[in-house]
Amino acid sequence: MQDAPSIFSDFDLYLFGQGTHYQIYEKMGAHPRTVNGIQGVNFALWAPNARAVSVIGDFNQWDRKATPMQLRHNDLGVWECFVPGLSIGTLYKYAICSRFNNYHVDKADPYGLSFELRPNNASVVANISDYTWQDADWVAQREQRQKLNSPISIYEVHLGSWRHIPERHQEGAVEEDRFMTYRELAVALADYVKKLGFTHIELLPITEYPFDGSWGYQVTGYYAPTSRFGPPEDFKYFVDYMHQQGIGVILDWVPSHFPKDGHALSYFDGTHLYEYSDSRKGEHTGWGTYVFDYGRSEVRNFLIGSALFWLSEYHIDGLRVDAVASMLYLDYMRPEGQWITNQYGGREHLEAVDFLRQFNEAVYKHVPGAITIAEESTSWPLVSRPTYVGGLGFSFKWNMGWMHDMLEYAHLDPIHRRYHHNNITFALMYAYSENFILPFSHDEVVHLKGSMLTKMPGDLWQRFANLRALYGFMWGHPGKKLLFMGGEFGQWHEWNYKESLDWHLLDAPSDPHHIQLQDFVRDLNTLYQREPAFSSRDYEGEGFSWIDCHDSDNSVISFMRRGHRDEETLIFISNFTPVPRYGYRVGVPHPGEYYEIINSDDLRYGGSGIINDQPMPSAPRFWQSCPHSILLTLPPLSTIVLKWRPGEQADVTNAATASQAPEE
Incomplete structure (x- = not known):
């Protein structure tokens, strides 16, 4: 050990004490350094309640007395030392x-x-500073690609179970599956995501964590990509490669709680340093974790520094903040008498609210174009509204209510759906109160909830038809899209973090349903990016209007999505029963012809092949609050999308008698 000048300036320490040193990771921790021509490593640690601290490691046989640190800054409790001769x-x-x-x-x-x-x-x-990035084009375009009116379709991924690689050991020729590395995943996952037309991936946490079964949500290394899949530079390669393929990368980030593992943050210096000392505020007993002390400046700095670290150093495009509801409410998952009110006697966690606002303001200031997403399941107002109007400042919020309502509805036998029509219409009552993302996430395909496919009722054909109809409705509904891996091809098993997805289902010639579902998702994404009406007015009420939300007897729903020009208008019609509807009349906004651009019942998607293969001319017949209407055939368990083009209207008399089937 050698005496060396501190790497901290007085201004560094002032900012850290204020909770606003957002590049604190450049000072704290272990950093290679040269002092008086001697190469070594500088160590810096915040431990204000320590009497003594030393660095131990393989270089000094883990001897507690060999390499003491110096208390450089007594007021803040920052310890520091330089150890010559150490290396990467x-x-x-x-x-x-x-x-x-x-x-x-x-x-x-x-x-x-x-x-x-x-x-x-x-x-x-x-x-981690030696990597040479090659994603300048992506970074330059990122802000445009992630605007509120841009198409954002997210593929949610758990890297440890997306795909495994069989491995044969020489000793005894034992075979087992191993994780793919970051570099292997970069190529394979980018090719797959690009083929299916998703614009982004969202990774379940890759911040270092000790227990595979936590899926990454119990973090012990807030500044380190997990070593399960390779070293830090390989994760940079992963993100870089994704960007070069035109794919954004969103990272799940967990500032809501941390585990009690003895080697990590808990009771760090003999005190509750990172967590609240009162268990009624500082512990989630149901999760077995601690809650960060959001009132402490240095802890806020640690967390916001982590957020900006991933966005800046690893070029992450956005952070999805986990379990925001648990942060906002002091009584979250706590029985009566086991929580503390705020200073006004309420249940709102005011320090956490201030932290979230500070976090979002820091992201937008320091990493323009990056997005933040709240996983928030309550009716807390203004989650995705700017802080200057009293909001929390997130870019987007997961629409958990929509997800639960839709899955509850889709699980019903179609004969009962008429009594639950509100499940598919209610979300439009609040659709424009936030900037929503519509998720079918990992949380809905674990813990005996079944896979997306097994949630659907009926026989084999009906299960796939139901799922296609559901996805078609989802892509048409206002809000960005998120689908957890495996849902795109109809995996039978619910997700297991220990196992690879069931890729063999796509190679079974006797059962083409899975690859046909995958094709449908691909074509939905293609349309989603091609047609402005899907996204250009996602968060404007003028971009959506019901055609008919009252046909509960037939479990049929129809609506319009509008772009900024009339010719961009799209008509969505979903039939959530297995009964085809012939001569079904639908109101339309403009005179001319309407033609199908996608139909989930098409034979190529595994459907029954009931399609409208000819343009449908409108008639000047007022219907469902629209000045014009068309007749069409509505396939069973399906979603169809129509596009308008100007043309001659049909004769209203002929149009009314064009089908032998009754209209109503």
Whole structure:
């Protein structure tokens, strides 16, 4: 160890104390450094209640006395030392002796950039600044690609179970599946996502975590990509490759809680440093985790620094913030008498609200074009509205209510759906109160909830038809789209984080339904990006209007999506029963011809082949509040999309008798 000048300026420390040093990760943690011509590593740690701290590692045989740190900045409790001769790849921890109760503990680095592969948990000295990015074109276009009026279709992915690679061991020729690496995933996943037409991927947390079964949601390394799939530079390659293929990368980020693992943040320096000390505020007993102390400036700085770190250093395009509801309410999952009110006697967590606003303001200021997404399941107002009007400042909010209503409806036998028509119409009552994303997420295909396909009622054909109709309705509904992996081809098994998706289903010539469903999702995404009406007025009430939301007896629903020009108008009609409707009259806004641009009942998607293969001329007959109307055939368990083009209207008398079937 060698005495060396501190890497902290007084201004650094002032900002850290204020909670606004958003590049604090450049100072805290372990960083290669040269002092007086000698190469080594500088270590810096925040531990204000420690009596002594030392760096231990493989370089000093984990000897607590060998490499003491110096308390450089007493007021803030920042410890620092420079150790010459150390290099990239050195394993280390901090040995902390607290001022209280003679508490001794070995801790991983809160600002560590890399960690050992679990079950080991030491930090690893890393240098992440040498990578040469090649995504300048994407970054330049990102703001335009992620605007509110841009098409955003997200493929949600758990990297550990998307696809495994069989591996044969030489000893005994044992075969097992292994994880794909970041570099392998980059090529395979980008090719797949690009083929299916998704604009973005969203990764379940890849911030380092110790337990596979947490899916990444119990984080111990807020500045490190998990070592399960490779080193940090390989994750940079992953993001870079995605961008070069025109695919955005959103990362699940978890500032709502952290695990109690002894090597990580919990009871860090012999005190509740990162968490609230009162368990009624600082613990989620149902999850077995601690809650961050959002009232402490240094903790807010740690978290917001982490957010900006991923957006800046790894070029992540957006952060989806997990479990926002648990942050907003002091009584979340807490029985009566086991929570503390705020200063006004209410249940709102005011410190967490301030933190979320500060987080969003920092993202928009420092990383223009990046987006933030709230997973928030309550009616908290203005989640996706600017902070200057009293909002939380998120770009988007998951529409959890829509997801639950639609899945409850889709699960019903079609004969009962007429009594639950409100499930598919209610979301439009509040559709424009937030900037919503419509999710069918990982949470809905685990814990015995079944896969998307097994949620659907009926026989084999009806299950797939129901799912296609549901996806067609989803893509037509206002809001951006998110679909969890496996749902795009109708996996039978619910998601298991230990196993690869059932890719063999796409290779079964005797059962083409899965690849046909995949084709339908691909074509929906193609239309979604091609037709402005799908997204250009997503969050404007003028971009949507019902044609008929009252036909509950037939479980049929029809609506319009509008772009900024009349010729961009699209008509969506969903029939959620297995009964085809012949001579079904639908109101339309303009005179001319209407033609199908997609039909989920098409033979190529596995449907029954009931399509409208000829243009349908409108008649000047007022219908469903529209000045014109058309007659069409409505397939069973289907969603169809029509597009308008100017032309001659049909004779109203002939149009009314064009089908032998009655209109009503």
